[in-house]
Amino acid sequence: MRAHCLSLSLLAATAAAFAPSQPIVKVGRSSQLQMALTLYGSPGSRSPLCNWAALELKLPLQAGDLSRNPHPFGQIPCLTDDNDVLVFESGAILNYLQSKADKKGINDDARSAAIASWIAWANASLDPICFLETPDGKVYDTGLKSGNRRIDRLDQLLSKAEFLVPGGFSLADVAVSSYLLYVIQFFPDVDLYSKWPNVVRYMKDCAGRDEYAKAFGERVQSFCLQRLGDMESGPGTEKKLFGMF
Numbered sequence: 001m002r003a004h005c006l007s008l009s010l011l012a013a014t015a016a017a018f019a020p021s022q023p024i025v026k027v028g029r030s031s032q033l034q035m036a037l038t039l040y041g042s043p044g045s046r047s048p049l050c051n052w053a054a055l056e057l058k059l060p061l062q063a064g065d066l067s068r069n070p071h072p073f074g075q076i077p078c079l080t081d082d083n084d085v086l087v088f089e090s091g092a093i094l095n096y097l098q099s100k101a102d103k104k105g106i107n108d109d110a111r112s113a114a115i116a117s118w119i120a121w122a123n124a125s126l127d128p129i130c131f132l133e134t135p136d137g138k139v140y141d142t143g144l145k146s147g148n149r150r151i152d153r154l155d156q157l158l159s160k161a162e163f164l165v166p167g168g169f170s171l172a173d174v175a176v177s178s179y180l181l182y183v184i185q186f187f188p189d190v191d192l193y194s195k196w197p198n199v200v201r202y203m204k205d206c207a208g209r210d211e212y213a214k215a216f217g218e219r220v221q222s223f224c225l226q227r228l229g230d231m232e233s234g235p236g237t238e239k240k241l242f243g244m245f
C-alpha cells in the first residue's frame, strides 16, 4: 500500500462496509493548540493501525481535524505531538509511538531494534506482497494467492514463536498482522491456511485482541476471526463477504 489508499481504491465499497460504527477517539477542537498525540486519519484506511498501536501502548490519541491535516502530501495517516512534532508514514508513526512508550518504561534496545525492523519489513516488503498494484497505484490483487518464499519463512518463524519479537505481543505484530488482516478483508476468498497454517494461527491471535476491535471495529474483528476459522475448517465453509450484515 505505498501510494494507494484502501478506502479510495477499487475496493472502496468493501472498506466502507468495514468502517467502525463508532468514532474511535474524541475529535479535538481544531482551534485548540495540539498539545497531545493527534492522529489525522479515517476508518477504512490504514490509519486504524496507528490507533491499534496507541491502544496497545496505552498512549492516548486524539483525532485531528482532517481539513487541517499537515501531511506534506495531504495523505493519511499523519501524527502531530506537542505542536512541533510532525510524523508521517504509518511505519514512522508506529516507531514514534514506540519511542514515546520506551521513554516511559523499561528500555530494551534489542527489543526496540527488533520492533523497528519488523515495522520497516511490513511496509517495505510485506505490503508489496500483500497488495499488487497497477502502475498508477490501484490495487488489483493480492500476492498471497500464490506461493511466496518470504511468507514461507514467516510461517516457519511463527511455528516456533507466538509473536514476532521475544517478550510478547508488540508493535511488530501490529504492523505485520494489520497488512495480513487487510488482505482477508479485501480478498475474502484467499486461502492462507493450506500454505501457511502458522500465519493463520498468528493472525487469529492478533485479530482476537480487544485493542484490535477497538481500533478497527467489532465487525471487522468478527469477520476476520470467522474467515480465519473457516480457512482452518477447510474449503466450502467460507462465508460470503457481506453475509453477516
Ligand SMILES: N[C@@H](CCC(=O)N[C@@H](CS)C(=O)NCC(=O)O)C(=O)O
Binding pocket: 001, 002, 003, 004, 005, 006, 007, 008, 045, 046, 047, 073, 074, 075, 076, 077, 088, 089, 090, 091, 123
Ligand atoms: N506509505 C504511506 C501511504 C499513505 C497512503 O497511501 N495513504 C492513503 C490512505 S490509506 C492516502 O492518503 N491516499 C490519498 C492520497 O494519496 O492522496 C503510509 O504508510 O502511511
